[in-house]
Amino acid sequence: MDFVPITPRDREIMLQTIGVPSFEALIDGIPEVIPRADLRVPRPLSEPELLRLCGDLAAKNRVLDPEACFLGAGAYSHWIPASVRYITSRGEFLTAYTPYQAEASQGTLQAMYEFQSLLCELTGMEVANASLYEGASALAEAILLALRETGRSRVAMAHTVHPEYRQTVKTYLKQSQVRIMDLPVRNGVTDLKTAGTEVDSKTAAVVVQMPNAFGCLEPVEELSELAHRLGALLIVVVNPVSLGILRSPGSYGADVVVGEGQPLGNELAYGGPYLGLFACRQALVRKVPGRIVGMTRDAHGRRGFTLTLQTREQHIRRAKATSNICTNEAMMAMAAAVYLGALGKEGFRELALHNLQKAHYLFDQLVKIPGVRALFPAPFFNEFAVEMPIDPERVNRNLLAAGFLGGFPLKKWDRQWKDGWLLCATEIHGRAALDRFVLAVQKAL
Amino acid sequence: MKEPFHSEKPPHSPGRIQEPLLKELSEPGRRAFVLPSLDVPQRKLEELLPAPLIRWEPAALPELSERDLVKHFMRLAHLNFSGETNFYPLGSCTMKYNPKVHEEIAAMPGFAKLHPYMLEEGAQGILALLYELEQLFREILGMDAVTLQPAAGAQGELTALLMAAAFHEAKGKPRRKVVVPDSAHGTNPASAALGGFEVVEVKSNSRGRVSLSALAQAIDEDVAVFMMTNPNTLGLFEEEVLEVAALVHEKGALMYLDGANMNALLGLLRPGDMGFDMVHVNIHKTFSIPHGSGGPGGGPVGVKAALKPFLPGPVVIQKDELYRQESPGPLSIGRVRSFGGNVGAMVRAYAYIRALGAEGLRRVSEGAILNANYLKALLKDVYPMAVDEPCMHEFIATAKELKAKYGVKAMDIAKRLLDHGYYAPTICFPLIVEEALMVEPSETESRQALEGFAEALKRIEQEARENPVRVQSAPHRMPVSRLDEVQAAREPNLRW
Numbered sequence: 001m002d003f004v005p006i007t008p009r010d011r012e013i014m015l016q017t018i019g020v021p022s023f024e025a026l027i028d029g030i031p032e033v034i035p036r037a038d039l040r041v042p043r044p045l046s047e048p049e050l051l052r053l054c055g056d057l058a059a060k061n062r063v064l065d066p067e068a069c070f071l072g073a074g075a076y077s078h079w080i081p082a083s084v085r086y087i088t089s090r091g092e093f094l095t096a097y098t099p100y101q102a103e104a105s106q107g108t109l110q111a112m113y114e115f116q117s118l119l120c121e122l123t124g125m126e127v128a129n130a131s132l133y134e135g136a137s138a139l140a141e142a143i144l145l146a147l148r149e150t151g152r153s154r155v156a157m158a159h160t161v162h163p164e165y166r167q168t169v170k171t172y173l174k175q176s177q178v179r180i181m182d183l184p185v186r187n188g189v190t191d192l193k194t195a196g197t198e199v200d201s202k203t204a205a206v207v208v209q210m211p212n213a214f215g216c217l218e219p220v221e222e223l224s225e226l227a228h229r230l231g232a233l234l235i236v237v238v239n240p241v242s243l244g245i246l247r248s249p250g251s252y253g254a255d256v257v258v259g260e261g262q263p264l265g266n267e268l269a270y271g272g273p274y275l276g277l278f279a280c281r282q283a284l285v286r287k288v289p290g291r292i293v294g295m296t297r298d299a300h301g302r303r304g305f306t307l308t309l310q311t312r313e314q315h316i317r318r319a320k321a322t323s324n325i326c327t328n329e330a331m332m333a334m335a336a337a338v339y340l341g342a343l344g345k346e347g348f349r350e351l352a353l354h355n356l357q358k359a360h361y362l363f364d365q366l367v368k369i370p371g372v373r374a375l376f377p378a379p380f381f382n383e384f385a386v387e388m389p390i391d392p393e394r395v396n397r398n399l400l401a402a403g404f405l406g407g408f409p410l411k412k413w414d415r416q417w418k419d420g421w422l423l424c425a426t427e428i429h430g431r432a433a434l435d436r437f438v439l440a441v442q443k444a445l
Numbered sequence: 446m447k448e449p450f451h452s453e454k455p456p457h458s459p460g461r462i463q464e465p466l467l468k469e470l471s472e473p474g475r476r477a478f479v480l481p482s483l484d485v486p487q488r489k490l491e492e493l494l495p496a497p498l499i500r501w502e503p504a505a506l507p508e509l510s511e512r513d514l515v516k517h518f519m520r521l522a523h524l525n526f527s528g529e530t531n532f533y534p535l536g537s538c539t540m541k542y543n544p545k546v547h548e549e550i551a552a553m554p555g556f557a558k559l560h561p562y563m564l565e566e567g568a569q570g571i572l573a574l575l576y577e578l579e580q581l582f583r584e585i586l587g588m589d590a591v592t593l594q595p596a597a598g599a600q601g602e603l604t605a606l607l608m609a610a611a612f613h614e615a616k617g618k619p620r621r622k623v624v625v626p627d628s629a630h631g632t633n634p635a636s637a638a639l640g641g642f643e644v645v646e647v648k649s650n651s652r653g654r655v656s657l658s659a660l661a662q663a664i665d666e667d668v669a670v671f672m673m674t675n676p677n678t679l680g681l682f683e684e685e686v687l688e689v690a691a692l693v694h695e696k697g698a699l700m701y702l703d704g705a706n707m708n709a710l711l712g713l714l715r716p717g718d719m720g721f722d723m724v725h726v727n728i729h730k731t732f733s734i735p736h737g738s739g740g741p742g743g744g745p746v747g748v749k750a751a752l753k754p755f756l757p758g759p760v761v762i763q764k765d766e767l768y769r770q771e772s773p774g775p776l777s778i779g780r781v782r783s784f785g786g787n788v789g790a791m792v793r794a795y796a797y798i799r800a801l802g803a804e805g806l807r808r809v810s811e812g813a814i815l816n817a818n819y820l821k822a823l824l825k826d827v828y829p830m831a832v833d834e835p836c837m838h839e840f841i842a843t844a845k846e847l848k849a850k851y852g853v854k855a856m857d858i859a860k861r862l863l864d865h866g867y868y869a870p871t872i873c874f875p876l877i878v879e880e881a882l883m884v885e886p887s888e889t890e891s892r893q894a895l896e897g898f899a900e901a902l903k904r905i906e907q908e909a910r911e912n913p914v915r916v917q918s919a920p921h922r923m924p925v926s927r928l929d930e931v932q933a934a935r936e937p938n939l940r941w
Binding site: 001002003004005006010011013014015017018019020023025026027029030031033034035036037038039040041042043044045047050051053054055056057058059060061062063066069071073074075077079081083086087089090091092093094095096097098099100101102103104105106107108110111112113114116117118120121122126127128130131133134135136137144162164165167168170171172174175176217220221243244245246247248260267268269270271272273274285291292293294295296297298299300302303304305306308309310311313314315316317318319320321323324325326327328329330331332334337338340341342343344345346347348349350351353354356357358360361379381396397400405408427430431434 | 471499521522527538540546551561562566570635714783789799802834860889891928
């Protein structure tokens, strides 16, 4: 089936009005030597056939009870309020374009202004943009900003930043002369002693993730002090849910805060679309990548909203733009705004508290199993690593057969943690589900 | 002249009544979502977290009931024009209809609830879909390999340019320049700069096409890539594309197609048959993914065999009846984002291609070209065209004369169109056309919808002559009148 409403009669009327004898006459400027496509694509499908085909593919993926899943490692399962799904499925938002015509896009624009405001409240920053692609490329953009702002040529990045983020940054900086210094890990967090010697007056930014890729809480105040003493910016990668219970990066001196906004009301969806968060200090606002919405007045003095500071952007500044980003993840930002509005001040704190308590309960029960012990001594939020007596990949396969999704085998990131297993618990997990999982792990060993 | 009737505005629109901010609707103690009570033993915060890291004062988020929360966002929704509720002829953006069944498919728990690190044996369905989608894009684009990783068109451009840089490096001859036409999308030079290249712009000829002689002067052995849009941003087919390719290839440079305008070629011509070595497509344009008020999108990149080793990873492979994700080889540029890509968007693109089949894909480009030429025919006596030749999927009218005679600019016409219930064309782009109105109707609009739009544009032209102030001060019937963008930029108010 297709979605083209042009009937043979329409076609006839249209060709006549255009004044050509056939459709081919409209494209006779295309040289004959370019072969016309003759696509080998499967036959068209009706809606019922399409639903069957895609339904069969979906059924070949394991759908588990969310309470039986303990995998995080950068993408997290949380309850999504029905109101979030409802609002983000509304065609008025879903099928609009980037709000270039502000007067016909006040709904999107006000919602984005609200998203920016909410993100500033969470992160303790002064300004935020209307989203980037996802966490890793948002970090790359933050580093590019730091390089521009400081005019320096090195970046000191904690080894405890998610490996896929570090790889993405490396790709983005591949064609530049920038050197990325790796700050080594000790006991699951950044080693302050080595950091003290790696960070110097050529360092544009110190990059730290909080909680880090292993779930551990980093010595952020010390790293902030170190960065600022040498004139570097502090870039913090956050899990936004942790900010319900952890101090805002703004309060310990972050200059730029980025992160993965997926946990704020967005589906796991096998890796995307997700939500790149980007917030920073006011002084950096004219170097920010991506769309920004501002409040202004209309010709009658009424409050209204519009895209602003567009001279930073590619469609105006072209090769000199702060970034090449055009399409962003506005619908994911919309989901985050509705989500934060649904939970509210007390609800969001409670959410973080539940994550914290449940992860610690799970940790306490797991380390009671003989042979299972904490991998790192550092405090954590909703994710932690344990050392397993057998290969965690084998444990995961056994668990999947029993209907559980186990943690992330850390050897996939680094051989030095060959028996490391990264687990997360969220507000989704009830005590009974946590106990069932602990029992299943025991059996899987 | 009579005020236009608001045929396309929702009847329950709150009109000019202002919607308060979420913060202004907040009332302490209200909740729209309540968690089940905490059933694990509750330990003291200070036992679990270092005291200096604890946030004692919660973030000041608004507090609303679910009723008030939904009311707020629904009232905001009604302030929007959208592809679903309005004709949205935004040039270069391909605002076609987004089939509803795709939303239903993407929301299937087997797709929506799947963790990106799910064990491969538990993700065979999605891996099969992504593998097959790569094959479908290869076929549609006439390319040898495809990556689905880039999150949007601009990231696709960056990905391809980084691959081009690596390609030339691997040959032992790094190249520093990227050439773009002066009619190129802004993302082209921005992506090239981000990829570490120096950007060289070449002038278009009087027919709005790439000038072969200007290009011959710009292309030398330090040029890595020529970035081309075909049909170009004037909606015109670059008839000399094969000559362009020969010229570019002769100097050892690569041909890149900005696939933003792929809707005009779908099922009709393949970029790989036109001399291109690399191409990105915007699945949120050509492949019917809803634009979501700005995103998400998806920017798959297709390349010829010589560039395959440089593709980002991981890549989905099929081996022994099983689908697996494999790390890319040593020449890969690495990854451009976390996880595998905007998979939720890819699921919709897959559904779209499978629903259409070869015949349906061909009907897309034919319909897009026919609709654009029909609309152009309806308008050309009233609005001069930038280039009056048959167009592809879009065309550019100009308000140059209206501006000279009556002071009515493209921007004013755009704003007045909103009063008639139509979203505006892309204006002031491409930069080489004065007072440009770039109109792209897409294939999913009916003949009657096009006629209604043409009628509105004609009435505006008449009004511009009779009462220019009325057009210059538009819009008059929207929730807000024209917004002060200068103030917005001068004194930025970016949050409450």
